[in-house]
Amino acid sequence: MENVVEFTNVTKKFKDFSVKNIDLQVKQGFVTGFIGANGAGKSTSIKMMMNLLRPDVGEIKLFGLDYKKHEKAIKERIGFVYDGNVFFEGLNMKDIKRIVAPAYKHWDDKVFYQYIEKFELPLNKAIKTFSKGMQMKASLAIALSHHAELIIMDEPTAGLDPIFRRELLGILQELMIDGNRTIFFSTHITTDLDRIADYIAFMQSGELVFNQSIHDVAENYAIVKGRLDLLDRDTEKAFIHVHRATTGFEALTDNTKAVQNIFGNSVAIDRASLEDIMYHLKGGIHHV
Amino acid sequence: MQIIISNSSKEPIYEQITSQIKSLILAGELQEGATIPSMRNLAKELQISVITTKRAYEELEKAGFIYSIVGKGSFVAEQNLEVIREKKLKVIEEQLSAVITNSREIGLSLDELQDLLKILYEG
Amino acid sequence: MFNLIRRDVILQKRQLLLFIPFILFFIIMGKHPAFTFLVASIFIPFNTYAYDEKAETNILLNSLPYTRTEIIASRYLGAIIYMILAIGVTSLTLLVFNKPFTMTDIAIGCGLFLLFAAFTFPLFYIFKPGYIFPVVLICFLLLSAIGPAIVTFLTEHLNAITDFIVNLTVTSLYTGATLSIMIVYAISWGLTNIIYQRKAL
DSSP states (O other), X not given: OOEEEEXXXXXXXXXXXXXXXXEEEEETTSEEEEEOOTTSSHHHHHHHHTTSSOOSEEEEEETTEEHHHHHHHHHXXXXXXXXXXXXXXXXXXXXXXXXXXXXXXXXXXXXHHHHHHHTTOOSSSBGGGSOHHHHHHHHHHHHTTTOOSEEEEESXXXXXXXXXXXXXXXXXXXXXXXXXXXXXXXXXXXXXXXXXXXXXXXXXXXEEEEEEEHHHHHHHOEEEEEOGGGOOTTGGGGOSEEEEETTEEEEEESOHHHXXXXXXXGSXXXXXXXXXXXXXXXXXXXXX | OOOOOOTTOSSOHHHHHHHHXXXXXXXXXXXXXXXXXXXXXXXXXXXXXXXXXXXXXXXXXXXXXXEEETTTEEEEOOOOHHHHHHHHHHHHHHHHHHHHHHHHHTTOOHHHXXXXXXXXXXX | OHHHHHHHHHHTHHHHTTHHHHHHHHHHTTOOHHHHHXXXXXXXXXXXXXXXXXXXXXXXXXXXXXOHHHHHHHHHHHHHHHHHHHHHHHHHHHHHTTOOOOHHHHHHHHHHHHHHHHHXXXXXXXXXXXXXXXXXXXXXXXXXXXXXXHHHHHHHHHHHHHHHSTTOOHHHHHHHHHHHHHHHHHHHHHHHHHXXXXXXX
């Protein structure tokens, strides 16, 4: 299977924050959801993916190409949607199209107007008069009108109401019928991913904790609940994080099978939601 | 093709898909050679991820229920219904034997067992 | 890259309506023609920076299939193209109003504009958004304060200097000035390019 994006040992340091040793692959033809708390390093990683930031160490390749030599060729094939409007807010859609369209070799006016109609966007109104949802649709219409193979979205659902979020997921699902398209999007609203994501890449404190298919995540990770007296130095090793309460413990494991072998039927094992995983890993990754 | 997915079921979604497509084939609702939706279309219709339908189709292919041709789509494979029926009957016999053993242990009579079965069957 | 230069006009459709009144103001105020040429040239390129100082614009331009080298080149080439257009329009307006001006005025206006651009363009990429405008405003006020003085000084004393250097023709002096301005402009271009390549967006 081909990787559309490939990070090899990427590190970027800032004064008070850094993204460390990222090895990330984004598979062609699938949706990868990029999750993590605010400040975990998602935006930094996306900026490096777009070449807005350059890594201090490591290699980033898109479509197997390097930004140093193939910047334009790479960006021709990317459609981007950022959190918030990056287009000149005083302009209307027609003028924005006039600025953006000539930048792309494969810009398709027909597709653009189809999306304008589908999203019911006014052509002659300034973007700043648009609602948050409409601005997102406007960005999406532009991102989808040059036959991009990779759609990169940074928090596209942030600040949108649930109905619009559903609508967006439907649009993305339609895009995925074309097997050559790849979608990579970051979000901290994990329920967005339940319906659509094929792979989950999870960042925490500047590190990539995992990048697995949703099936692997469902099979490996679980929430385990049981009596406190079951815990001792050995049994605790099966868990990544344990939360103790007077009524018993709740723990996260990334090895459901091991937990089944150790505890058998003496504990309750539930599916771990992405939110459960994020919550239990908030303190960083270290085996107890 | 009607498929109903329950998000609260313990059964993984891909298993729900495989078992329902299997039933449709065994019940004769999907005939041999019939086209079934591509995995990407099915994912869109069911509003689930592509990798889930992909896994379901892979399992169905492995079990010989469907086959896929690149660029053409997926089709219902030739089924030897007689053999499948015999296999199923054998499974049912085994399961019923276990039921009978259990019934004898608690002294459940044949009449009582038949009544119970009737109620459940007509559910 | 031509698209990047053309973008300025699309962005400033409305502001361009102000262009003629803006020039007229300086003409009616009886400012020196060289000075009028200077402010007219500044109009479009520096208006664009009002948009480009926003972080989002840099994110947008860099997400489109443009390289950073092209983005900077479009600024420097654009400034020259818009300067030529502005001088054309200003000359026409001056002719319509029957105000006299000489080729020397145009040359001095151009030269001062290019110098001003060469010194301020890099600042746009060094300072954070929000600080840039005060900085440019101060530069401009300084230039307007001492600019006319320099212009008058140059026009009055140019002959004296030429007389002084007997064998040097006016032409060769102009050539020298043009060359040095071009060199300063090119250095500024190179510098801005280096700064922008390293900039984190």
